[in-house]
Amino acid sequence: MSAPKTVGILGGMGHAAAIDLMARIHRLTPRTREQDGxxxxxxxxxxxPDGNDALLRGGPSPAPMLAAMARGLETRGAEFVAMASSTAHAFQFDIERAIGVPFVSMIEExxxxxxxxxxxxxxxxxxxAAEGCLHSGLYQSELARRGLSSVVPEGAARDEFMDLLHAIGAGDTGPRSTRRLAGVGARLARDGATLLLAACxxxxxxxxxxxxxxPLIDAMEVLAVAVVDYALGRRALPPPFAWTETGPA
Amino acid sequence: MSAPKTVGILGGMGHAAAIDLMARIHRLTPRTREQDGxxxxxxxxxxxPDGNDALLRGGPSPAPMLAAMARGLETRGAEFVAMASSTAHAFQFDIERAIGVPFVSMIEExxxxxxxxxxxxxxxxxxxAAEGCLHSGLYQSELARRGLSSVVPEGAARDEFMDLLHAIGAGDTGPRSTRRLAGVGARLARDGATLLLAACxxxxxxxxxxxxxxPLIDAMEVLAVAVVDYALGRRALPPPFAWTETGPA
Structure with a gap:
């Protein structure tokens, strides 16, 4: 087997997300010696800058900083780049066009x-998913492209769901939050969902x-599986970004 | 308060060590907004290359790779560098002289x-601590410099301790391992230790x-506390490495 590819990871949105993705990659990586990672x-x-704030309230865009960070990862030897935040994928194009190596998209995976x-x-x-992520339609359009439908919390249920995410983010991760989130999922199931995606x-x-x-699929776990597969050469990487003939000159 | 300093982290020895240090830093960082990290x-x-193999059996030295990695972190904007491995601090000097920013030593902290x-x-x-770390005398000389004594597992007890660390590293983290390691600690206490240092x-x-x-002190936790203090400006960083007049030209 050839040496595993070096992976670049963009994180910090929120701060623990990179740690979560790294821990999943670590758990999924087979190894006989410590050096095999x-x-x-x-x-x-x-x-x-907060992607939700940019997408919902016209706050400063994180795109220039994400592009610069991704270039830095490439300069340091990253052979492909992944990002531990669904919402920030609204700026995926800005990242992809800044680097010469493939970007592995959590949305597409x-x-x-x-x-x-x-x-x-x-x-x-x-x-x-978080408000900015739902608002930007990232997953909705990806699913539509694949012939799948989607439902999201709407109206008062949406407000309640966002309050719940905020409370969980502030540390309220007990059984009451689990019950409340299961309630949100049950409402989506009544609206026709046969699969749930945890995308935050x-x-x-x-x-x-x-x-x-x-049945629940976790977007971060899917990304971790994909990263390990690409790094170990089990799957061929998507090509890096290239301007098409119909795209900007 | 001025912006927190950017921290460079060297990891991979073993692979989960950087994740452990990052999670401790995250837990210790006060924040009101996610952006405050x-x-x-x-x-x-x-x-x-395996530091223990280099120190005990003359295997290839990790020093050149660690120095190159540290330089890369500095290039990307790290304002100081820390390393999530006690044993690899045997090569601390090679890292320090490769960079122009301070190196925060887990041994010294x-x-x-x-x-x-x-x-x-x-x-x-x-x-x-791991065999190479004990063998190199890193902590022993640091403690002696501060007027403190040290005891380490010796002879058959040392062999048994290393077997135990190997078993824990392979995933055997249950209560039996806790009892066995507590037994190693109890033997050190009988040999005069009034404090224990967990340094692996x-x-x-x-x-x-x-x-x-x-009473137990954890070296990785001490390093995480120091990193947060230095990054937030609560403590002044040690100066970067400089050749002294009596050192090499």
Missing amino acids: IRLIVDSNPAT AGAALAARAPGPGTTIGLL TEASLVLTPETAPA | IRLIVDSNPAT AGAALAARAPGPGTTIGLL TEASLVLTPETAPA
Whole structure:
């Protein structure tokens, strides 16, 4: 087997997300000796402007900083780059065009995993994600592209869900949060969802396949599996970004 | 308050060590907003040659790779560098002279923490560390410099201790390992130790202040506290390495 590829990881949104992704990669990496692991070059930068604020309220865009961080990872030897935040994938294009190595998208990997798991075309996915992520339609358009439907919390249920994510983010990760989030998932199931996607750290923290009211796929776990597969050469990497003939000159 | 300093972290020896240090830094960082965290630039490289093999059996030295990794962290903006491995500090000088920013030494920080905690000069510290770390005398000389004594597992007890660390590293982190490691600590206490230092990931994993047979200080936790203090400007950083007039030209 050739040496594993070096992985670049963008994190800091929130701060523990890079640690979560690294721990999942570590757990998924087979090794006989400690030296058999995968090299991870990480930039965990909590000073990155808040993606939700940028997407919802016109706050400063994190795109220039994310692009600079990704270039730095490439300069240091990263052979591909991944990012531990669903919402920040709204700026995926800005990152991709800043680097010459492939960007492995959590949105696309989760879409592929859901399509593989869905019982058939038209299957409806219930999305548990942060406000900016839902608002930007990242997962909705990815799923539509694959012939899948999606439902998200709406109206008062949406406000309640966002309050819950905020409380979990502030440390309220007990059984009451699990019950409340399971309630959000159950409402999505009543709206037609046969699969749930946990696409934010807060949902991953309190909802497990055992406590979820419908089969649950975790976007961060899907990304970790993909990163390990690409790094170990089990799957061929997507090509790096290239301007198309119809794109900007 | 001025912006927190950017921290460079060397890891990969073993692979989970950087994750452990990052999680401790995250837990110790006060924040009101997610953006208030500390930027961590990390190179977790399990391909780094095994420090124990280099120190005990003349295997390839990790020094050139560690120096190159540290330079890379500085280039990316790290304002100081720390390393998540006691044993690799045998190569601290090679790292320090490769960079122009301060290196925060886990050995020196642990020595200072033990001196502050020791009831008086001559206090004996029991060292729970990997074979190469014990063999190189890193902690022993640091403690001697501060007027403290040290005891380490010797002879058959040392062999048994190393077997135990190996078993813990391979995943055997249950209560039996805790009992066995507490037994090693109890033997060091009988040899005069009034404080124990957990200076390897394996010891941190299974021994806590509650299960230890004597007051326990964890070197990785001490390093995490120091990193947060330096990053937030609560303490002044040590100066970067400089050739002295009596040193090499």
